[in-house]
Amino acid sequence: MNSKQLSERIGNIDELLIQQAESVPNYGKARRKHRVRRIVATAAVLALMVCSCAAGALAFGQETVIETIVEVPVEQEMLELKDIGITLILPDSWKGKYAMEANEYGEYHVYSTSIRDAGKGGGILFYIMKWGQQITEEQWRNEDGEWNFAGNRYIMTTKDGTYLLYYASDMQCAPDAYEEYRQMEKQVKDIRFIVDAAL
Amino acid sequence: MDDREIIQLYRDRNEGAIRETSLKYGRLCSFIANNILKNHEDCEEVVNDTYLALWNSIPPKNPDRFSVFTGKIARNLALKKYEYNSASKRNPEAVCALEELEECVSGKDYPENEIENKRIEMAISEFLREQEEEKRNIFVLRYWYFESVRNISIRTGYSEGKIKSVLFRLRIKLRKYLKSEGIEI
Incomplete structure (x- = not known):
């Protein structure tokens, strides 16, 4: 046809x-x-x-107790998305608290398992998409392309395409799980990336 | 005037039918024709041909939805004119919309078969019914009404990027759906 x-x-x-x-x-x-x-x-x-x-x-009227927490360095928490050639370095505190799922649109969703498993919402913290074309950072900033269907952050452009991190739209948790969700969600900005095919 | 009354005028072969159609649906016909052709003379011609086609088809036809029936005729006539026009005369927006639809199909010429066409039309309708209302309407505005992405964005209150993305995803889904229904695309 x-x-x-x-x-x-x-x-x-x-x-x-x-x-x-x-x-x-x-x-x-x-x-x-x-x-x-x-x-x-x-x-x-x-x-x-x-x-x-x-x-x-x-x-x-309880006394306030100040706890001193000594952080012991642990192995970095890494999430490899082999299909699209990118590895995410997540906050160490996320260990055991998240999972990843991919959908038919090429979106890789990372979500909070405790929120989802408790039936308190989708718990999606962010998702990664790889666009087939090379989008420069300037284009990303100035043009209103297909990629702008939701709030996103520019990661990198490689010879294979462009990686963007999308913030979850809509409420992803019930009001009583908001604090828990927010704790993880505010750390999304600290996520770092390793890309296979950097230019 | 009510649509039923206008249709009755056609059935009575009363020329007032054309006047009433023009008053009520002249703008709709111009709107559809303009979305496809973007040329005033061609649009006028299409609108006039639409009235003639209505006069010739009612009776025996007795449309349930007169506005859509009229719009369909205008759309088909405008598309015929669009093909007839040279490449340089074609409306870039309509060119764009048709190019977008190329993603859903193989591009090969398909032997026309009335029964198969009906099956495909029913499948597309079913596919659209399964979508959320917003997405369905965006699809119809783009590929039935040939509205520009910009106008759809203004009407729906969504950004152009979001409109493009919705259309992009629907095209992928439509392609998969038609394949799953055993429709050769």
């Missing part, structure tokens, strides 16, 4: 689908409204938690 023939077939799809698309709403606006409400709700939950902790501390 050629594209013209496919276009003709598309021309004769269910009329209801065609009619629905005629009056498409502004989804982006609706989502932003919903996101703001969710952020406000989460902030309210956090504020309550902070207040209750402070109230508890005052009520019991």
Whole structure:
């Protein structure tokens, strides 16, 4: 089949689908409204938690004990994505707390196992994608290409393509797991990379 | 005027049918034709030919959704004109949309067969019904209405990058879906 023939077939799809698309709403606006409400709700939950902790501390008047933690260097926590030729050096504290899954779109999702296994949400911390074309950092910064479907960070371009790290969109955890999720999520910026086919 | 009443005018061979169609759906026809052709004269010609085609097809046809029926005729006529136009005269946006669809197919000429065409159309409809509403609408806006990515972005409130990405993923999925349905692409 050629594209013209496919276009003709598309021309004769269910009329209801065609009619629905005629009056498409502004989804982006609706989502932003919903996101703001969710952020406000989460902030309210956090504020309550902070207040209750402070109230508890005052009520019991316990001495504050300062613990000195001596960190013993351990082997670096590494995650190799062989299919796309990149290795991630993750925070050591993530050992045993994450897993990786790939989907049909070539996305490699890294998620928190404790959040997902407890049924408290998807727990996705970030995902890696390798784009087939070479995208310079300047293009990434200035152009609104296909790769910009979600917030992302430029990793590197090699002779085989470009690696981007995508931040999870949507809430990935229930409100009561937010602190736990946030602990890992804020360390995503510290992840480093080793790429096989650097230019 | 209600669509049922307009259709009745056609059935009564009342020339007011054309006037009423023009008032209610003239803009829609121009919009679709313009998305494909981007040439004022060609668009006007297509819109006029659409009215003629409606006059000649109703009766015996009795469309359930008159707006879509009218739009389909305009679309088909515009695509025919698009092919007829020389490469330099073709609308780059329509060229782009068709090039995007090339990713879903082998590119070989497919022997036309009415039964097989119907099967493919039903499969594409089913595929679209299985998608989320937003993605489905973006696909239809792009490949049925030939809307530009920029306009779809404005209408849906999503960035152009997101629109391109949604379309890219849907094309991959559509290709896989058609293959899984045993449709030779």
